[in-house]
Amino acid sequence: MTDAGxxxxxxxxxxxxxxxxxxxxxxxxxxxxxxDQYGISDxxxxxxxxxxxxxxGAGSVxxxxxxxxxxxxxxxxxxxxxxxxxxxxxxxGRELWHAAVALGVFGLAVGALDASMNMLxxxxxxxxxxxxxxxxxxxxxxxxxxxxxLAWAGARWELSLLASYLPVVTVLLPAALVGSRWYTExxxxxxxxxxxxxxxxxxxxxxxxxxxxxSFKLLLPLCLIMTFAYIGDSTVSxxxxxxxxxxxxxxxxxxxxxxxVYMVTTLLGRAVGDLGVRRFGAVAxxxxxxxxxxxxxxxxxxxxxxxxxxLGFTMxxxxxxxIVPQTFAAAGRMFPRDSxxxxxxxxxxxxxxxxxxxxxxxxxxxxxxxxxxxxxxxVLVLATLVYARAFGPEPARYGGGHERPRxxxxx
Numbered sequence: 001m002t003d004a005g006x007x008x009x010x011x012x013x014x015x016x017x018x019x020x021x022x023x024x025x026x027x028x029x030x031x032x033x034x035x036d037q038y039g040i041s042d043x044x045x046x047x048x049x050x051x052x053x054x055x056x057g058a059g060s061v062x063x064x065x066x067x068x069x070x071x072x073x074x075x076x077x078x079x080x081x082x083x084x085x086x087x088x089x090x091x092x093g094r095e096l097w098h099a100a101v102a103l104g105v106f107g108l109a110v111g112a113l114d115a116s117m118n119m120l121x122x123x124x125x126x127x128x129x130x131x132x133x134x135x136x137x138x139x140x141x142x143x144x145x146x147x148x149x150l151a152w153a154g155a156r157w158e159l160s161l162l163a164s165y166l167p168v169v170t171v172l173l174p175a176a177l178v179g180s181r182w183y184t185e186x187x188x189x190x191x192x193x194x195x196x197x198x199x200x201x202x203x204x205x206x207x208x209x210x211x212x213x214x215s216f217k218l219l220l221p222l223c224l225i226m227t228f229a230y231i232g233d234s235t236v237s238x239x240x241x242x243x244x245x246x247x248x249x250x251x252x253x254x255x256x257x258x259x260x261v262y263m264v265t266t267l268l269g270r271a272v273g274d275l276g277v278r279r280f281g282a283v284a285x286x287x288x289x290x291x292x293x294x295x296x297x298x299x300x301x302x303x304x305x306x307x308x309x310x311l312g313f314t315m316x317x318x319x320x321x322x323i324v325p326q327t328f329a330a331a332g333r334m335f336p337r338d339s340x341x342x343x344x345x346x347x348x349x350x351x352x353x354x355x356x357x358x359x360x361x362x363x364x365x366x367x368x369x370x371x372x373x374x375x376x377x378x379v380l381v382l383a384t385l386v387y388a389r390a391f392g393p394e395p396a397r398y399g400g401g402h403e404r405p406r407x408x409x410x411x
Contacts, residue, residue, distance in 0.1 A: 013290025021143020059111020230353025
């Protein structure tokens with residue numbers, strides 16, 4: 001694979017992450033409008049919301065099977081347009097069953113999309129020989145900010161869902177299709193038919209990984225870390241506004257600020273995260289992020305007022321942002337011969353954390369207090385420190401099982 005091919009592959013995959021960020025933000029930020037358009041009751045709404053991540057998990061499982069026969073780039077090339085068309089279907093429907101079908105397709109396609117995007121990201125990072133994974137997730141964050149801004153504009157001008165979604169899909173769908181021409185599997189990817197055949201060839205991985213064979217027992221620490229990170233993320237997404245307004249006494253307008261600040265700090269943290277991994281190593285960066293995120297939850301829990309609370313949410317953005325991309329990268333290092341399967345299985349726990357986080361905090365807040373509830377994700381994020389060694393350097397690429405120098409650690 002030429003340097004130009006890798007650059008084009010990296011740029012096209014970054015575009016894919018950005019497009020997905022826009023699509024996902026447009027869906028989740030317009031949930032009240034979706035509820036109104038379809039007449040979904042408050043009691044039925046959680047069923048619809050839970051169905052999307054459950055089906056996404058199923059899509060991720062299916063992708064593991066599919067990439068044993070075709071390249072991850074093929075899955076991504078078809079999954080991304082399907083996500084955009086499903087989003088458009090959500091905006092165009094009128095009957096309840098229309099919403100059920102569109103959201104079901106969206107969930108399945110998102111699972112395949114998330115898994116295949118991260119598979120390509122892991123393989124490209126291996127081919128580059130340095131940390132680039134966090135940068136892809138920065139593109140997702142940037143897309144999320146753009147999508148949330150578009151959703152705000154649609155709500156501000158009282159546009160219908162179809163009027164909000166159609167121009168976006170009209171622009172992004174052809175852009176994604178054109179960009180997909182340059183999708184590239186870097187050397188060492190595990191999928192059948194992938195370019196390059198160096199995955200594990202002539203090298204050994206850490207003895208604990210059974211020569212690179214996929215073992216769920218060995219993958220479990222990373223699965224737990226992924227779950228804990230998304231419990232923290234979903235806590236911010238679903239409860240920051242309510243917490244600021246109901247617990248810290250802010251105005252309704254000010255209560256909308258923490259999530260926007262969180263998204264911006266996530267983008268900024270991910271934009272520089274790869275530089276930190278290259279300089280200090282993935283272990284140190286993940287440990288630092290975990291401590292910063294835990295400190296953010298602690299500040300939120302004890303905050304005397306809204307502005308201190310927003311400081312805590314800002315800390316959370318900088319802390320949590322590095323954990324997820326580095327977890328995917330660590331799975332690829334741990335199982336270089338089965339990295340696609342490892343990423344697909346790990347991706348399921350993205351949705352597990354999303355499903356668990358919001359109800360967990362809500363139940364604890366109602367039964368105990370919302371200040372106390374913030375301590376639970378704090379403890380879970382701190383548990384990442386116990387498993388931090390799972391983010392250690394990749395021995396396979398640098399010869400005979402010897403670790404690369406820590407100052408040049410791959411993330």
